[in-house]
Amino acid sequence: MDMNKVGYNARIASHTLAMASTEDKNEALAHIASMLKKMKSFILDVNAKEVADAQSRSLPTPMIDRMTLTDARFNEMVEGIERVIALPDPIGKILEGYTVPSGLNIMRRVVPLGVIGVIYESRPNVTVDIAALCIKSGNACILRGGSECFQTNLTLFEIMEEALTNSPIPASCVNFITSTDREMVNRLLTLDEYVDLIIPRGGEALHRMCVKHATIPVIVGGFGVSHIYVDSSADIERSVPVIINAKVQKPSACNALDTLIVHRDRAASLMHNLAPELEKHHILVHAHGEMADILRDYPFLGKCSAQDFDTEFLGLQMNVVMVDSISDAIIHIRKHKAIHSDAILTNNLTNAALFERSVPSACVYVNASTRFSDGGQFGMGAEVAISTQKLHARGPMGLQALTTYQYVCSGDYLARQ
Incomplete structure (x- = not known):
């Protein structure tokens, strides 16, 4: 040619x-x-x-x-x-x-x-x-x-x-x-x-x-590890459908959830409500640290490795990890390829604003699924790509x-x- x-x-x-x-x-x-x-x-x-x-x-x-x-x-x-x-x-x-x-x-x-x-x-x-x-x-x-x-x-x-x-x-x-x-x-x-x-x-x-x-x-764009942080003030019942949507609505998408980060105060109650929904979809969960104890009866537990947090799964598996504060969540997100789409679920306006200013991703969400990172969903009709760089164009x-x-x-x- x-x-x-x-x-x-x-x-x-x-x-x-x-x-x-x-x-x-x-x-x-x-x-x-x-x-x-x-x-x-x-x-x-x-x-x-x-x-x-x-x-x-x-x-x-x-x-x-x-x-x-x-x-x-x-x-x-x-x-x-x-x-x-x-x-x-x-x-x-x-x-x-x-x-x-x-x-x-x-x-x-x-x-x-x-x-x-x-x-x-x-x-x-x-x-x-x-x-x-x-x-x-x-x-x-x-x-x-x-x-x-x-x-x-x-x-x-x-x-x-x-x-x-x-x-x-x-x-x-x-x-x-x-x-x-x-x-x-x-x-x-x-x-x-x-x-x-x-x-x-x-x-x-x-x-x-x-x-x-x-x-x-x-x-450059189109890849990155997507995170959702469940804050200490989050509404648990309303958080579960958002998390499930981010993971299963289209698991092969680049904006699908990879790592769920949960504040210690919400870990037990969230997983009590979330685990049955994850099980319905046969989602393989890499439960890190203390999350392994909370999810010990979950039937689809995967082995954990140091590479998990930097992995874009593009399928029905995800990480779950517990943190002590929003600051710890932000540090984790910054460390592990937060360049694409990341979200916080919270009822605390101060924490929402802190998350928005601190997370370096192209698309940052407050109380919404990461799956919205899409040209059509942004009112653009369609998209050529999702840029994760910082020059000329960014996001869809x-x-x-x-x-x-x-x-x-x-x-x-x-x-x-």
């Missing part, structure tokens, strides 16, 4: 897309949504065969879950496009305007980034989500999906490509690497002549590899995160003195 040609075509398309009207971009997205709906049965059949093959090869259960397109997930994917259509177009928005003493008028205006390369694993809905967000934000994209879901991703791309040929914008706004050769990833990471930004979406190893080898800026990345700005300056034939 000629990656230079792919990059060149994407760059040329980005110039056209940057000048496209909101109406034209929305029309293109509507074409994509319509075509996907028409081809739904075919897409689900392709995906089902690929999932069956993954099962026959004994791929990890979390990976199989992430790559599976259910009827509900397909509908959510298409609805995501429709939500993006409904969102305001960020391109051309004036962020500020002012005049300096020289008489120069200065405006700061939102513009697209240009060409975005996205490397992702497993989830086929990502192919559509990214394409939709890039089109609406005026960016061309080059997509590289995981080999385990290659046929589903390729099918989605080909359907979008056909839809775009009948739209007002160039079909080459969306590009897909049609080779599973890992060398293509390395080529994309060094295609700095054409690509402006790399966004990896997957596990920590993928992100570290991109940072190490890319000659293009990389946005929607349209605004795919833009930059330029200064537009004007004068009356003005010369600098």
Whole structure:
């Protein structure tokens, strides 16, 4: 595959897309949504065969879950496009305007980034989500999906490509690497002549590899250990459903609960109420320290190791640990990869405020499940990724995160003195 040609075509398309009207971009997205709906049965059949093959090869259960397109997930994917259509177009928005003493008028205006390369694993809905967000934000994209879901991703791309040929914008706004050769990833990471930004979406190893080898800026995110701290003032009955939701609503998600931290004053009563619910879902619990005594009769206890607290489980297992204070909880969270989504359950406003200011994660929650870290849930329509770095973009990345700005300056034939 000629990656230079792919990059060149994407760059040329980005110039056209940057000048496209909101109406034209929305029309293109509507074409994509319509075509996907028409081809739904075919897409689900392709995906089902690929999932069956993954099962026959004994791929990890979390990976199989992430790559599976259910009827509900397909509908959510298409609805995501429709939500993006409904969102305001960020391109051309004036962020500020002012005049300096020289008489120069200065405006700061939102513009697209240009060409975005996205490397992702497993989830086929990502192919559509990214394409939709890039089109609406005026960016061309080059997509590289995981080999385990290659046929589903390729099918989605080909359907979008056909839809775009009948739209007002160039079909080459969306590009897909049609080779599973890992060398293509390395080529994309060094295609700095054409690509402006790399966004990896997957596990920590993928992100570290991109940072190490890319000659293009990389946005890091999508991994991290998610914690919930149950404070001494927490309402136990109301806390249990939130904890269960954070763990089981989608265990393979990057924002699913990994470590439950419980204040000593609430440990016995919380586990009395929580353990039966955990048991219903056959959740393997790593009970650390004194929690092992409280949970000694729990049927699904796992062995504990020093690595547990730094493990993103992506499945039906979790840590439980007891602390003596909110300060101890914050110290634990800071120590163990708190960069993604972390929560406190509390009725104490002072402790809530302390937690908000002290926890370094991209998304911090008070009395809410960590599972809300999602572009759709944040009103962004969809997301490209969840950034856990601190520069440019952070948290779920929607349209605004795919833009930059330029200064537009004007004068009356003005010369600098």
